[in-house]
Amino acid sequence: MELGTERIKSLFMLDSNITCLNHGSFGACPKEVFSSLVKWQETLEKNPVKHLAFDVFKYLEKSREALSLYVKCYKDDLAFFPNPSTALNTVLRSLDLQKGDEILTTDHEYGAMDRAWRFLCKKTGSIYINQSISLPLNSREQFLNEFKKGITKKTKVIFLSHITSPTALIFPVKEICDIARERNIITIIDGAHAPAQLDLDILDINPDFYCGACHKWMCSPKGVAFLYVKREFQAQIEPLVISWGYESDNPSHSQFLDYLQWQGTYDMSAYLAIPDTIDFLKKNNWDVVTQECHKLNIWAKDKILSEMGMDPLCSDLFLGQMSSFYFKDPMNDQSQIDFFDKYQTQVLFTLWNNRSLFRISIQAYNNKQDIYRLIEALKDYQKQARV
Template sequence: MKDKEKVSCFSLKPSHFRDLWLLDQKVTFLNHGSFGACPKAVLAVQERLRSQLEQEPLRFFTREWEPLIDEARSKLATFVGADAEDLVFVPNATTGVNSVLRSLVFHPEDEILTTNHEYNACRNALDFIASRTGARVVVAKVPFPLESSQQIFEAILERVSSKTRLALLDHVTSQTGLIFPLQQLVQELQERGVDTLIDGAHAPGMLALNLREINATYYTGNCHKWLCAPKGAAFLYVRRDKQSEIRPLTISHGANSPRTDKSCFQLEFDWMGTDDPTAYMCVPEAIAFLGALLPGGWDELRQRNHQLVLEARKLLCEALEVLPPCPDDTIGSMAVIPMPAALENRNFISVRDELFDRFNIQVQIVPWQETPKLLVRISAQIYNTIEEYEYLGRAIAQLLQR
């Protein structure tokens, strides 16, 4: 790294909120969206729970584990606007998507609808199911750049047919950071007899959720991203009338449990074998911790992050002389900016690695299917400052000079 680049990086004034996380102070971390980051206080709770487990494993799993899981589920249900009876914990949203897809029975005449913005891991799961069952994956082409959310709505509904059995849709797209008009889509699809599986990986903590109002058939979301719980914490929501059909990927003791105080849905998902459940148990602490950082609680936090990402996007678009690719109301706490044409033929991994190796900037570089071929995806969390995005703009300018 050149000396002048070191000065540019280390002269940044960090947010005082940064001290609440373990993040490397030498790195300009603008990629909260990929894996999240867990605050020190939440990690301390997890460490205490792990000690509690290891001090007396048998007592923990036979007496203490279930009340702790139930309490965490109850707090999470309140946060996402659902009944606790309709939620189970899973390690990540990809597991939630796979659990639903592997449980449903598809036939060769069935169509499964998704979009060209769908997360690669979940698209792979769709292709796997199609290869096993003969069902056809239909891809709605949502335009990008985008002029309005109405284009999302129209693009998806145009591909619905009498054979459409299920629609797998993002709530917030990973590649492009778009918020889909979910409630409107779910309602329209239900009226056409199409069930909905929502990949809400980025939504909890970024958006104010009310799963009762959304009324999707299935919804899965991560707690380790914008909710800032430890890694390995996510949830799967299944509408009550569909729960008997959905089984976990691992069949274990719950499959023949004689208990009647809980549904088979929860009994099967809650215990799939011995693992470390402490990430789930920390979800209430994460909700409480982030909700106490600002006077206005979660509402203020979400709005603050949204405003910061809009300001950062405007700054970067002006610095790189490109246009914003979508309206302000279609993004939450993540945004993508088209890379200048001079960089569009670069490999996205090489650009990402050069920004890190030369400038200590951690940011997501996204390859796109059409022009613009390369996007830089920024995230805005409470520990970020506008100066960090200015530094990113200067770094990309230096890449252009080369």
């Protein structure tokens, strides 16, 4: 399977003038999957009352079923959300945190989630601890030793990215969930980047809560994320929006689903496109595509490091389809826009622990030419910055 061929590129809707090496931020939707979204929107508009008042729940069940088989859990243990922030905020706001309780995480987490936790800690008097995981990260033992130093008698929750956003590291979440379970600590895994980048098996990881995005690496239409909640925690979940599912006139077998599946009127077509999204991935041998993308990512990482004279952030063992790099020049919003406009090449520029980083993402539509183009752009940018 050769990545980035005209055939594969033509499956997607991306502007062919742009070198997109930032699939990780917002994904990219194939034409066929986008057509499924439009098909569902047409179904809705042909008969809004029948669709939204009755049929949508039956269709949602089909979508949950397809997704649960894909990420390996039971269909009634997951609910759809428009994005990981909404899903994870639902969990955070449902926890019974007391003054002095500790939430242990790392210093590699997604900024929006750090903010959500700090907000909650201000309200509850609990303490958010960003345990330092030092770079370069060379072994699982290094991760486990450094992370475990943060566990105390007061640790109530462990919150961990499955794949980190700024540094693009795959964390050993299964081992951490095992350690947490022995100590009666709640585990919340932020797997925004995991579905379709990793062969996800939620039951095997065995977290208490797991959130994933479908519009990133699964390439679904925008606005699809999911939350898995272990049965014993479902009764404590409170929806962010109280609606008809609370004190339902017509309760289903699951309060968890009743509370979460109706959040007022909105278009759930993107959720309903999930079975077609998964069909697309299967039909196009996405397990092979993922392996090839991983290989290209490792090649690209080595090439960028040697061409740019940079130090690695980690050993290959922690990498999937993304890699991050130290970058000498801090990028503000305007310099990012200027970079994209000038070179028509997109990567994620970010700031992590006061260091400037950039992150590449490799998807089916990328090839080695994209990496050569990026290296040329980065070199030219740095040369101009020094003039």
